[in-house]
Amino acid sequence: MTDVKFETREIGSLAKPPWRVKAFAGRPIEEGDVAEAERWAQKLGLEGTEELVETLRKDELGKDDLRLIDDWSARYGLALLERAGLDVVYDGEQRRTEMYDHVIRHARGFEPRGTIRSFDNKYYSKAAVVEEPSIDGPYDVDEYRFLAARTDRRLKAPFTGPYTVVDWSYDEHYGRHGALGATAEQRADARRRFLLDVAEHVVRPNAAAVVEAGCDWIQIDEPALSTRPDEVPIGVEAFNASVAGIPAARRSLHICFSDYTKLFPHVLSLDDCFELQLEFANRDSHELGTDGADRPGYEALFLFADNEDAPNVGLGVLDIHTNFVEPAELVRDRVVYAAELLGPERISVNPDCGLRTRSWDVAYEKLANMVEGTRLAEEALNRAHAGSH
Amino acid sequence: MQAFAPGIYPRSEALVQATRDLDRGRTSAEAVDEQVQRDLDELVRVQQEAGLDLLADGMLRWQDLFRPLLEGSDGLEPGPLTRFLDTNSFYRAPTSISGEPRLREPLDERFVAPLPGARIVTLPSPYALALGTGIRAKVLATAVLKPQLDALDADLVVLGEPFLAREGAAGLPELREALDALAGGPPLALQVTFGDAGELLRNGLAELSVEGIGVDFYATHAADVPQGLDKLLLAGVVDARSSALEDPQEIAEFVERLGVERVALVPNGDLQYVSERIARQKLARLGAAKTRRAKETAA
Numbered sequence: 001m002t003d004v005k006f007e008t009r010e011i012g013s014l015a016k017p018p019w020r021v022k023a024f025a026g027r028p029i030e031e032g033d034v035a036e037a038e039r040w041a042q043k044l045g046l047e048g049t050e051e052l053v054e055t056l057r058k059d060e061l062g063k064d065d066l067r068l069i070d071d072w073s074a075r076y077g078l079a080l081l082e083r084a085g086l087d088v089v090y091d092g093e094q095r096r097t098e099m100y101d102h103v104i105r106h107a108r109g110f111e112p113r114g115t116i117r118s119f120d121n122k123y124y125s126k127a128a129v130v131e132e133p134s135i136d137g138p139y140d141v142d143e144y145r146f147l148a149a150r151t152d153r154r155l156k157a158p159f160t161g162p163y164t165v166v167d168w169s170y171d172e173h174y175g176r177h178g179a180l181g182a183t184a185e186q187r188a189d190a191r192r193r194f195l196l197d198v199a200e201h202v203v204r205p206n207a208a209a210v211v212e213a214g215c216d217w218i219q220i221d222e223p224a225l226s227t228r229p230d231e232v233p234i235g236v237e238a239f240n241a242s243v244a245g246i247p248a249a250r251r252s253l254h255i256c257f258s259d260y261t262k263l264f265p266h267v268l269s270l271d272d273c274f275e276l277q278l279e280f281a282n283r284d285s286h287e288l289g290t291d292g293a294d295r296p297g298y299e300a301l302f303l304f305a306d307n308e309d310a311p312n313v314g315l316g317v318l319d320i321h322t323n324f325v326e327p328a329e330l331v332r333d334r335v336v337y338a339a340e341l342l343g344p345e346r347i348s349v350n351p352d353c354g355l356r357t358r359s360w361d362v363a364y365e366k367l368a369n370m371v372e373g374t375r376l377a378e379e380a381l382n383r384a385h386a387g388s389h
Numbered sequence: 390m391q392a393f394a395p396g397i398y399p400r401s402e403a404l405v406q407a408t409r410d411l412d413r414g415r416t417s418a419e420a421v422d423e424q425v426q427r428d429l430d431e432l433v434r435v436q437q438e439a440g441l442d443l444l445a446d447g448m449l450r451w452q453d454l455f456r457p458l459l460e461g462s463d464g465l466e467p468g469p470l471t472r473f474l475d476t477n478s479f480y481r482a483p484t485s486i487s488g489e490p491r492l493r494e495p496l497d498e499r500f501v502a503p504l505p506g507a508r509i510v511t512l513p514s515p516y517a518l519a520l521g522t523g524i525r526a527k528v529l530a531t532a533v534l535k536p537q538l539d540a541l542d543a544d545l546v547v548l549g550e551p552f553l554a555r556e557g558a559a560g561l562p563e564l565r566e567a568l569d570a571l572a573g574g575p576p577l578a579l580q581v582t583f584g585d586a587g588e589l590l591r592n593g594l595a596e597l598s599v600e601g602i603g604v605d606f607y608a609t610h611a612a613d614v615p616q617g618l619d620k621l622l623l624a625g626v627v628d629a630r631s632s633a634l635e636d637p638q639e640i641a642e643f644v645e646r647l648g649v650e651r652v653a654l655v656p657n658g659d660l661q662y663v664s665e666r667i668a669r670q671k672l673a674r675l676g677a678a679k680t681r682r683a684k685e686t687a688a
Contacts (some may be wrong), residue, residue, distance in 0.1 A: 113632040114664025117400070119470060119479040120452050121408035126664075128632045168477055170632035170663075180626060180635070180643050181611040184585070228475045 004344045004381040006335060006374050007087045009314070011254055011277055012158055012221060012354030013099070014080065014092025014363055019056050020073040023066060029056050037072075040360065044079040070095055071146065078147055080360060084367035088154045088217070093354070095143050099160045099221060100168050101125065107202045109133035113170055128170035129194060134201045138209030145213055157215045159207050161222035161253075162198035162242055163235040166191065168224065192234050199241035208246045217250040218243065219277070223353070226258040232266045240271040250274040252314065256353045257282070260300040268309055277314030279352035281334065282321060288333050295337045305341055313342065316352035317373070318366045323358065325365045331373020336380055344381060349374045390644075390652050390686070391442040391621075392679040395511040395547035395580060395603075396629070396659035397454065398447030399668050404428050425449050428665075429502055435669050439676030442653075443509045443544055446502035453480035454513045454549055454659075457500045462533050464490035465522070474551060474583055476630070476662060485522040492533045495540035510543040514550035514579055515567035516560055526567035538574040547578045547603065547623070551658065554584025554608070558592035568598050576600040580623050582658035583630065587613035595620060605657035607631070611647055622649045625657030626678065627671045632663055634670055640678035641685060654679050 017040070019033040034056045041049040052072045055065050077092030096102040104110045110127040118124050144157055175182070175190035207218045220242055225235045243251045251272060255263070256279035267276065284297025292299075304310050317334045318326055331349075338347050349370060355363040400408070407424040410416035432447045451457055459467045459481070468484030501510055515530035522529070538546060548568075553560050564579075571577060579594075580603025586594060590613050595602055603623030604614065607630075614622065624647065626640045644652055654675050660668040 114666055115402060115405050116664065117405075117478060117661055119481075121412050123405055123409070124477065126632075167475075170630075172631070172633040176633055179607060179628065179631070179633070180639060181606050181646075183610055224477070227472070 004339070004378050004385070006339075006344065006378060007348040008371050008374050009086055009088035009156060009348065009350050010081050010090060010092070010355075010367070011219075011314070011316075011350050011352070012093060013096070013356040014077050014094070014354070015356050015358065015360060016094060017073060017076065017360070020069055020094070023056070023061055023069045037076075040076060040080075043364075044076065044083050046075065046079050074143070074146060075150065078151055080364055081367065082151065082153060084364055085371035086153070086367065088156045089147075089151060090155055090157065091143070091147055092356075093158065100165065103160045103165050103202065104169075106139040106206075107133050107135050107198075109173075110169065126168065126170060128172045129166075129174070130172050132173070132201070133198050135205060138206045140206055141209050141213050144210045144215050148214055154217065155215055156217040156219050156250075156252075157207070157210050158219045158221055158254075159203055159242075161220040161225070161235075162195050162203050162238040163222050163231070164224045165198050165202070166195045167227060188231075188234075191231070192237075195234055195238045196241055199238040203242040204244065204246065207242065207248075211246050211248045216248055217252070217274075218246065218248045219252045219254055221254045223254075223256050223258075225253075225255050226260070226262040229259075229262040232262055233269075236266045236269050239273070240269075243271065252277060253311070254278075254314070254353070256316070260303060264303050264307060264310075267311065268307060270311060273311045275312035275314045275348065276310075277316070277350055279316040279320075281316050281319040281326065281352050284319075284334065286324070286326075286330060288329055290333050290337045290340065292337075295334060298334065298337060298341075301338055301341050304346065312346045312348065313338065314348050314350045317349055318351035318355070318370055320351055320353045320355050320357065323362050325362065326369055326373070328369045328373035328376055331370050332376035332380060335374055335377035339377065339381055390654070390679055390682055392439075392654040392675050393441050393443040393509050393545075394436065394445050394656055394660060394672055394675065395509055395623075396445075396448070396549060396582070396656065397451055397511075397661040398432055398445070398449065398659075399661045399663060399665040400449065401428050401431070401665045404449070433504065435672050437506075439672045440680060441672065441676055442507070444504045444506050445509050445511070446504055448500070448511060449502075450499050454511075454551070455483050455518060456481060457496050458492065458513070458518070458533055458537070459483055461494065461496060462490055462492045464488040464524075465529075465533070468521075474555070478662065483518055483520070483522050485524055490524060490529055490532045492536045495537050501541065507544045509545045509547055510541050510575075511547045511549055512537060514548040514553070514564065515571070516564040517550050517552050519563075519567070520552050520556070526563050527570050530567035530570040535571055535574070538571060538577075541575055543575045545578055545601070546575050547580050547601075548599075549580055549582055549659070551582045551584065554581050554586055554589060554605075558588050561589065561592055561594065561597075565593075565597055572598060578603060578621065578623055580625075580655070580658075581605060582625070583608065585609050590615060601653065603655060606643070607657050611643070614647055614649060616648075618649050621651045621653055622647070623653050623655045624649075626654050627656040627675050629656040629658045629660045629668075629671075630662045632667050634667070635674050635678070637674050637677035637681050640674070641682040644678075644682055645685065654682075
């Protein structure tokens with residue numbers, strides 16, 4: 001047996017730095033924001049940031065200035081993930097407004113429909129599909145090329161999945177006529193047609209172009225996939241349609257904050273899906289330990305233990321909703337528990353989801369500890385293996 | 390034929406901004422109050438213009454269907470943030486804490502706003518309020534909802550029931566027992582929102598001790614409505630989860646096909662799942678559908 005080695009990677013987005021947010025919102029950038037840019041440049045070992053600092057201090061920002069700030073924001077995101085020690089990186093989606101909005105603003109066939117309450121005084125924007133969706137051309141290729149030219153790490157490009165786009169949109173096209181009093185079959189058919197059109201005409205051409213540009217790993221993000229359990233099968237069908245014919249070495253699927261029991265057995269029909277990246281830490285105890293009783297958040301791993309043909313597991317070990325910085329030893333125990341249950345060859349390590357709601361300081365500490373904890377898990381498993389011979 | 394709009398109405402863009410600003414410390418609670426009043430005045434005007442028969446206050450201060458009752462009761466509290474059905478919106482799930490559940494005092498005018506005319510009030514169904522608390526629905530009906538109902542001056546109280554269609558007909562006996570405990574107050578209607586009521590209708594939903602039954606016809610097939618229904622049917626014919634605007638003529642023809650004698654046209658759930666601009670247009674179409682149907686009946 002070769003030494004156990006786990007791959008570490010991010011999932012999705014990081015927060016955007018205040019100097020970027022304010023620049024794009026047209027709000028004044030304060031000296032404290034500039035100081036933050038300088039502090040992080042030093043911490044991340046970024047060189048050449050003088051031009052950024054000079055730009056941030058300008059009284060007025062033009063298009064070229066905003067483009068430069070956008071580029072630097074992506075470089076900071078990339079550097080943060082590299083410095084934390086991750087094996088697989090991206091830019092923390094610094095150039096993307098938000099995972100739903102990013103697609104809607106690049107796709108044809110959608111129109112904004114106003115503000116909806118998420119909860120209390122929190123809101124989100126929602127669009128409606130008004131005609132068959134399409135794109136004029138791929139919209140994430142430049143983002144990928146920019147990063148590929150600036151890192152020697154492996155890149156994993158994230159794409160918002162078709163199910164999430166459909167589920168978070170209104171339908172004024174597919175189910176528009178005859179909706180009142182329609183049968184369940186009619187409603188399901190309208191939904192499926194919408195879903196497959198987004199997969200085939202929006203997600204796939206964009207992802208295919210990124211792979212053609214050199215990316216060998218595409219991650220489809222579907223946080224909403226198990227929202228309606230009866231629709232998981234068409235969600236799987238849409239994943240397959242999204243990646244069909246794309247010669248990426250790896251295709252993976254990220255799902256979070258869901259009842260994973262609803263995914264089985266349907267996810268066994270995912271075409272050539274390398275792994276499911278899932279959130280677990282959010283449900284887990286902070287206590288150390290590698291027994292099942294110590295790791296209540298990881299109970300869903302038994303679904304994978306019972307299904308050897310299931311994709312691998314991208315093991316969420318960081319709770320993205322709290323500032324609690326998981327000690328390396330806690331990460332270690334989570335990884336060891338999963339590896340002992342499924343076999344280390346079926347496990348890789350990542351946060352539960354994107355860390356965009358955490359400050360960069362917290363996100364960095366969490367990720368650095370994730371990497372350290374993963375190394376500790378490797379040592380523990382290799383030591384145990386050596387001891388058994 | 391009647392038309393009205395139970396449930397939580399969306400906030401205007403101005404109120405959205407005001408509440409966001411309040412959370413960020415950029416405005417005062419008084420300024421938000423003033424905007425709530427402007428939203429309410431506008432909602433009343435829109436309902437009157439649409440020709441709706443009973444006015445609603447839109448529950449503009451309710452953070453979700455349960456919150457003011459939970460915060461105003463002993464033995465209950467707002468629990469974890471929970472996804473509302475299969476939407477991308479969330480509510481604080483009712484949670485039991487130590488002590489007997491008891492509404493300390495009826496909700497004041499912040500939560501049941503005065504209106505210039507005949508009105509409806511929306512409250513949670515006792516089954517929905519009790520779900521997940523470990524407390525029987527009848528207990529919460531008696532200790533929380535009944536004192537609230539007794540304090541209301543309403544022409545109809547609509548009990549919103551978003552969960553029973555998904556939980557299934559096995560929950561009907563518990564609901565029946567709880568509704569029996571609410572008798573003697575203002576007229577009640579139980580509205581099954583955002584769900585297929587077919588199974589419930591086949592298992593006695595229409596025999597519950599309420600004046601009216603609400604059905605979502607964007608999830609329920611028309612054929613599931615029992616022949617000879619003798620209750621007021623709150624027909625959910627405007628889809629509160631779709632931005633598409635309904636055709637009043639299509640609604641009028643659909644209602645005719647239902648063949649039910651007493652019908653009130655309503656949205657199939659809270660209109661807060663569309664923006665205020667769209668909700669306003671939906672209310673106008675609700676009223677237009679009623680007018681169209683009335684003309685056809687007269688002809």
